[in-house]
Amino acid sequence: MMKTLRLVLESFRFAWQALRANLLRTILSLLGVTVGIFAIIAVFTVVDSLEASIRQSMNFVGDKVIYVQKWPWAFGGEYPWWKYFNRPLPTQREFRSLQRLLPADSHRGVALFAAQGGNTLKAGDNSVESVALQGVTFDFRRVSDVPVTEGRYFLPQEVEGAANVAIVGYDIAHNLYPNGSALGKVFRTRGQKFTIVGVMEKEGKKLLDTPSNDTNVLVPVGAFSKIFAISTGGFTGAQAILAVKGRDDDPGLQNLESEIRGAMRNIRGLKPREEDNFALNRPEMLADAITKLFSVIGLVGAVIGSFAILVGGFGIANIMFVSVKERTNIIGIQKSLGAKNYFILFQFLFEAVFLCLIGGAAGLFLVYLITLVPQDSLKVFMSMNRIVLGLSLSVVIGVLSGIIPAVLASNMDPVIAIRSK
Known part of the structure; x- marks a missing residue:
């Protein structure tokens, strides 16, 4: 347990030093993830806020209520209209x-x-x-x-x-x-x-x-x-x-x-x-229709936002390949001193994940700023589920973007690596 914790802390320290050494490149590379997380979480946040506001607007129909009326709220089949009219x-x-x-x-x-x-x-x-x-x-x-x-x-x-x-x-x-x-x-x-x-x-x-x-x-x-x-x-x-x-x-x-x-x-x-x-009408009819509508809107928003995240992921992957290339000599020295393959792998993987988490946190902060804009009829809010989703997506993008460069770095021959410049 202590060995694992020490490995994590060492990998984190190496990743932090690498990011600080190339601050401008770090900022530019995390912008892609920031935009991607901002796009998808902003879409989900607005959709959630719209759905909540519409449901609040419809709260006059009550909850767990059955209404006995002449007309149904939803017509189905080929029921002749005059039968409803004569009720x-x-x-x-x-x-x-x-x-x-x-x-x-x-x-x-x-x-x-x-x-x-x-x-x-x-x-x-x-x-x-x-x-x-x-x-x-x-x-x-x-x-x-x-x-x-x-x-x-x-x-x-x-x-x-x-x-x-x-x-x-x-x-x-x-x-x-x-x-x-x-x-x-x-x-x-x-x-x-x-x-x-x-x-x-x-x-x-x-x-x-x-x-x-x-x-x-x-x-x-x-x-x-x-x-x-x-x-x-x-x-x-x-x-x-x-x-x-x-x-x-x-x-x-x-x-x-x-x-x-x-x-x-x-x-x-x-x-x-x-x-x-007579018709037995229930608010669930309206609630189900609203849920289906916003499920479709949310899916479309997720697809649009995923393209922005994909672009950010490619940017992180490109930076990680460059980072591996620049530090090939250091990798060789570390391996010659006894560093295991998994230590090198975690070192670069942590760097990619840490980079994406910073970008994701920045994107979430921008969405939070939107929620602070005062609105009369539409109150925009960001739920904890969306925050967790944003951070989780950041971790996933970090792992996917950094796994190939990390594997290449961990499998390098120490002799060849230490001679490279």
Whole structure:
């Protein structure tokens, strides 16, 4: 063990001395690896950041949730469009029936919600336009994230009693009441007064133009129905959506999906041979599509970046051949003094790997500088996996670039080598 450690330290010392002796050549040769690692890790970092930002933009659909709707999110086969068109919409009666029929241990919450955009909110001289008003049941917070940072969520009595209370987004609270807290204050919309009981956390800009809590207003579904009649068919009024939150111990939510399908068929009185007249939509559909898209983008980026790394590897190999040629006489002296072949091999191999690691670290540092550039909608970050990948690629390139020159150096005849100039 001690002999191996001493060999490694000696090889490292010789490699360091060789690199310092030819500093300009060292800097020029590691530029190829720096550019290569920078190219491939920068591509992966941007792809990771884009994927994370898009997933964050889509977080309004929730996680481990099954939505009961009229229309499917993905059409497949040759299903006639008119069959979808003639399907009934979910209703509040079906929501209550689904709550009653689903086993309590099969889910974490059942919610009904409906939304309507284009509303104007007024509070004194201040107003906010184009606001999305969303009517929700009490368990909505189990289905979707409601990050209340000021105030509280709805009480069960407020939801059951259709009280005119609201939870508003950060931007709405700030615009309606710029000089103080919005809690307990009142705003008007569509002829109704609502008291603000909660303010949601600021989300900021998203990469995609998806619904944001910053411009959203939640009210009890009963209060929502006073303004908009929740539609039970066609396209008039706000359309209700049923959502069921799955449990963590139900992989793939297969059991929950079966329970919902059976309950909905029972509620709608479908016969055994009749087709479902409802769609069970899951966020995994969108997540799978995003994963496949960015897998392809990442593969293309890896291929492009690999060419840059390949060029850097050839540069390192060329420098190592030159280094072996210049130090042939020294190699002969070392071997004549008893140096083993593996000592010479490790000496040059360590030099190549060390050179590539410096270049790789420089490339990673340049990528890190990119992550420091402030962005509103796209936050660029470099994960630890990408750092490990960059350093690992540097080691691999170093071994591949230095192995042939190192083997040639280790197999030299000491007599011939010591006589060369």
